[in-house]
Amino acid sequence: METAYLCLLLVAVSAVDVNANSESEAARSVFVGNIPHTTTKDQLAKFMREAGAVKDVRIAYDKKTGESKGFAIVTFENDEFAKKAVDELDGAEFRHRSLRVTSAPQN
Numbered sequence: 001m002e003t004a005y006l007c008l009l010l011v012a013v014s015a016v017d018v019n020a021n022s023e024s025e026a027a028r029s030v031f032v033g034n035i036p037h038t039t040t041k042d043q044l045a046k047f048m049r050e051a052g053a054v055k056d057v058r059i060a061y062d063k064k065t066g067e068s069k070g071f072a073i074v075t076f077e078n079d080e081f082a083k084k085a086v087d088e089l090d091g092a093e094f095r096h097r098s099l100r101v102t103s104a105p106q107n
Helices: 002-027 041-048 079-089
Strands: 029-033 054-061 068-076 100-103
Touching (some): 029 079, 041 068, 041 079, 068 079
Antiparallel strands (some): 029 100, 054 068
Protein backbone atom coordinates (compact mmCIF):
# COMPACT_ATOMS: atom_id res chain seq x y z
CA MET A 1 0.00 0.00 0.00
CA GLU A 2 2.83 2.42 0.83
CA THR A 3 4.42 1.80 -2.58
CA ALA A 4 1.18 2.61 -4.42
CA TYR A 5 0.75 5.78 -2.36
CA LEU A 6 4.34 6.85 -3.05
CA CYS A 7 3.91 6.25 -6.81
CA LEU A 8 0.70 8.27 -6.83
CA LEU A 9 2.38 11.07 -4.92
CA LEU A 10 5.30 11.16 -7.38
CA VAL A 11 2.92 11.32 -10.34
CA ALA A 12 0.99 14.18 -8.71
CA VAL A 13 4.17 16.14 -7.97
CA SER A 14 5.40 15.61 -11.55
CA ALA A 15 2.12 16.90 -12.95
CA VAL A 16 2.37 20.03 -10.81
CA ASP A 17 5.93 20.65 -12.01
CA VAL A 18 4.90 20.30 -15.68
CA ASN A 19 2.00 22.74 -15.26
CA ALA A 20 4.13 25.25 -13.36
CA ASN A 21 6.82 25.08 -16.03
CA SER A 22 4.25 25.61 -18.82
CA GLU A 23 2.76 28.63 -17.06
CA SER A 24 6.19 30.05 -16.41
CA GLU A 25 7.18 29.62 -20.08
CA ALA A 26 3.96 31.32 -21.21
CA ALA A 27 4.73 34.31 -18.98
CA ARG A 28 8.20 34.54 -20.54
CA SER A 29 6.91 34.35 -24.14
CA VAL A 30 5.69 37.02 -26.57
CA PHE A 31 3.93 36.89 -29.93
CA VAL A 32 5.79 38.84 -32.63
CA GLY A 33 3.71 39.63 -35.70
CA ASN A 34 4.37 41.35 -39.02
CA ILE A 35 7.89 39.98 -39.40
CA PRO A 36 9.25 39.87 -42.96
CA HIS A 37 8.86 36.44 -44.53
CA THR A 38 12.62 36.20 -45.11
CA THR A 39 13.50 36.76 -41.43
CA THR A 40 15.74 34.14 -39.84
CA LYS A 41 15.62 32.93 -36.27
CA ASP A 42 19.02 34.53 -35.58
CA GLN A 43 17.99 37.92 -37.01
CA LEU A 44 14.86 38.06 -34.88
CA ALA A 45 16.68 36.84 -31.74
CA LYS A 46 19.33 39.54 -32.17
CA PHE A 47 16.67 42.25 -32.47
CA MET A 48 14.60 40.97 -29.55
CA ARG A 49 17.68 40.96 -27.28
CA GLU A 50 17.08 44.71 -26.93
CA ALA A 51 14.53 43.67 -24.28
CA GLY A 52 16.74 41.05 -22.60
CA ALA A 53 18.20 37.56 -22.90
CA VAL A 54 16.35 35.40 -25.44
CA LYS A 55 15.96 31.69 -24.70
CA ASP A 56 14.16 30.56 -27.89
CA VAL A 57 12.65 31.83 -31.14
CA ARG A 58 10.02 29.81 -33.02
CA ILE A 59 9.05 31.22 -36.41
CA ALA A 60 5.81 29.77 -37.83
CA TYR A 61 6.11 28.17 -41.27
CA ASP A 62 3.45 26.92 -43.67
CA LYS A 63 3.56 23.10 -43.72
CA LYS A 64 2.90 22.85 -47.47
CA THR A 65 5.04 25.66 -48.86
CA GLY A 66 7.68 25.93 -46.15
CA GLU A 67 7.33 29.73 -46.25
CA SER A 68 7.19 31.87 -43.14
CA LYS A 69 3.72 32.85 -41.96
CA GLY A 70 5.07 36.22 -40.80
CA PHE A 71 4.91 35.66 -37.05
CA ALA A 72 6.91 34.05 -34.27
CA ILE A 73 6.88 33.21 -30.58
CA VAL A 74 9.92 34.48 -28.68
CA THR A 75 10.69 33.11 -25.21
CA PHE A 76 12.89 35.14 -22.89
CA GLU A 77 14.95 34.02 -19.90
CA ASN A 78 12.45 35.68 -17.52
CA ASP A 79 9.05 37.34 -17.50
CA GLU A 80 10.49 40.83 -16.92
CA PHE A 81 12.26 40.67 -20.30
CA ALA A 82 8.99 39.56 -21.94
CA LYS A 83 7.12 42.48 -20.37
CA LYS A 84 9.86 44.87 -21.49
CA ALA A 85 9.60 43.50 -25.06
CA VAL A 86 5.84 44.19 -25.13
CA ASP A 87 6.28 47.66 -23.61
CA GLU A 88 9.24 48.77 -25.71
CA LEU A 89 9.24 46.77 -28.96
CA ASP A 90 5.56 46.80 -29.94
CA GLY A 91 5.48 49.08 -32.99
CA ALA A 92 9.27 49.08 -33.36
CA GLU A 93 10.69 49.00 -36.87
CA PHE A 94 12.43 45.77 -37.87
CA ARG A 95 13.72 45.36 -41.42
CA HIS A 96 11.40 48.12 -42.69
CA ARG A 97 8.29 46.73 -40.97
CA SER A 98 6.43 47.77 -37.84
CA LEU A 99 6.36 44.81 -35.45
CA ARG A 100 3.37 43.80 -33.37
CA VAL A 101 4.59 42.48 -30.02
CA THR A 102 2.03 41.18 -27.52
CA SER A 103 1.88 38.67 -24.71
CA ALA A 104 1.86 35.15 -26.14
CA PRO A 105 -1.51 33.39 -26.23
CA GLN A 106 -2.11 31.12 -23.22
CA ASN A 107 -2.93 27.49 -23.98
